[in-house]
Amino acid sequence: xxxxxxxxxxxxxxxxxxxxxxxxxxxxxxxxxxxxxxxxxxxxxxxxxxxxxxxxxxxxxxxxxxxxxxxxxxxxxxxxxxxxxxxxxxxxxxxxxxxxxxxxxxxxxxxxxxxxxxxxxxxxxxxxxxxxxxxxxxxxxxxxxxxxxxxxxxxxxxxxxxxxxxxxxxxxxxxxxxxxxxxxxxxxxxxxxxxxxxxxxxxxxxxxxxxxxxxxxxxxxxxxxxxxxxxxxxxxxxxxxxxxxxxxxxxxxxxxxxxxxxxxxxxxxxxxxxxxxxxxxxxxxxxxxxxxxxxxxxxxxxxxxxxxxxxxxxxxxxxxxxxxxxxxxxxxxxxxxxxxxxxxxxxxxxxxxxxx
Numbered sequence: 455x456x457x458x459x460x461x462x463x464x465x466x467x468x469x470x471x472x473x474x475x476x477x478x479x480x481x482x483x484x485x486x487x488x489x490x491x492x493x494x495x496x497x498x499x500x501x502x503x504x505x506x507x508x509x510x511x512x513x514x515x516x517x518x519x520x521x522x523x524x525x526x527x528x529x530x531x532x533x534x535x536x537x538x539x540x541x542x543x544x545x546x547x548x549x550x551x552x553x554x555x556x557x558x559x560x561x562x563x564x565x566x567x568x569x570x571x572x573x574x575x576x577x578x579x580x581x582x583x584x585x586x587x588x589x590x591x592x593x594x595x596x597x598x599x600x601x602x603x604x605x606x607x608x609x610x611x612x613x614x615x616x617x618x619x620x621x622x623x624x625x626x627x628x629x630x631x632x633x634x635x636x637x638x639x640x641x642x643x644x645x646x647x648x649x650x651x652x653x654x655x656x657x658x659x660x661x662x663x664x665x666x667x668x669x670x671x672x673x674x675x676x677x678x679x680x681x682x683x684x685x686x687x688x689x690x691x692x693x694x695x696x697x698x699x700x701x702x703x704x705x706x707x708x709x710x711x712x713x714x715x716x717x718x719x720x721x722x723x724x725x726x727x728x729x730x731x732x733x734x735x736x737x738x739x740x741x742x743x744x745x746x747x748x749x750x751x752x753x754x755x756x757x758x759x760x761x762x763x764x765x766x767x768x769x770x771x772x773x774x775x776x777x778x779x780x781x782x783x784x785x786x787x788x789x790x791x792x793x794x795x796x797x798x799x800x801x802x803x804x805x806x807x808x809x810x
Contacts, residue, residue: 462511465592470503473585495549502545507589510538520597531594538586543579550578639693650692657689672780673712676743676750680704683719683741690726697736698726704743711750713802714776720769721754721798729758729796745804754798760791777802 459467474496514520519530640658643651661682680702687700718741730737737757744751770789777785777800786801 466504466507469589469592470500473503474500477581498549499546502549503542503585506541506545507538507593510534510541510590511593514593520594521601527594527598531590534590534594535583535587538590539579539583542582542586546578546582639690643693654689654692657685657692661685661689671715674715675709676704676711676713676752677709679713679715679718680741680743682716683722686719686722687739694726694730694736697734698730699736699738700740701738702741704741705745708743708745708750711802711804713752714773714780717773717776717800718752718754720773724769724798725754725756725758725796728761729756733758746801748804749801750804751799751801756796757794758796759794760789760796 477499478492478496514530514534520527522530640651640654643654684702687698691698691700722739722741725739730739740753740755742751742753742755774787777787781802784803787799789796789798791797
């Protein structure tokens with residue numbers, strides 16, 4: 455099975471092939487060389503051209519000249535344009551001397567022979583200089599472009615690693631925060647109603663098991679997140695009983711929408727800790743998820759008053775940072791008080807970098 459040629463060798467072979475075709479036309483037009491000698495001339499030019507330029511390519515790669523700083527790269531480009539052109543010129547002087555020899559010896563004057571050979575050599579040098587310049591520029595520009603692509607790819611990979619590292623760090627902060635709130639709820643039940651405390655611990659164990667399953671994921675579906683929220687609310691309902699009421703509204707079309715784990719649950723925890731927990735009569739928590747044009751709008755509404763601590767706590771700050779990493783500036787997050795209710799809203803692009 456024939457091995458596929460690399461782009462470098464494809465360019466070498468086709469580049470010199472078309473250059474030789476151009477020179478063949480010039481030979482036939484001047485009618486100054488036999489078919490046999492012309493064929494030998496073109497074949498030798500083709501072979502020596504590839505050997506000469508490949509030798510310079512090996513030197514460039516060995517000393518990594520194409521990886522130098524930009525001013526030095528310009529210097530090496532100019533240097534190799536001169537070297538390649540002179541090398542090709544000298545090689546072709548010998549090739550042309552032997553293949554055109556019969557043409558020059560037909561002249562009566564030795565001076566005419568020397569003069570014509572000099573003129574042809576000068577024309578040849580100009581032609582080969584153009585060829586050398588094209589080759590050197592193409593070779594260096596190819597490597598500069600390749601180096602730029604590799605650098606961009608490495609930067610993207612590094613950014614992705616940093617992003618994942620930041621998300622993991624933030625996630626590690628969220629889990630203890632959730633555990634702290636949950637254990638506080640269980641602690642409050644131990645003295646009041648040990649039986650309910652045992653039930654709450656069983657529910658908490660299920661919540662932690664589900665949390666472990668999703669801990670390795672950057673995002674989970676909206677349905678999974680709401681299931682976690684429902685489990686958490688059921689655990690809190692053991693403590694608050696009739697004081698805690700909740701409703702969950704979601705459009706079926708967005709059940710698979712991806713978002714960071716514990717996004718909505720953080721807002722629910724915040725609503726209970728800073729809202730319902732401070733009132734004897736308790737209140738209601740409403741989770742509403744809907745599509746609005748090109749946005750996914752998620753709201754958590756609870757009875758109570760807005761407090762500074764409820765907007766500047768670890769959970770909310772952490773949530774904002776995670777949104778900022780994943781969505782950059784493509785999200786909107788607000789918490790406000792209206793008519794005796796605290797409304798936390800975040801709006802996310804439907805077609806985000808997370809895919810939906």
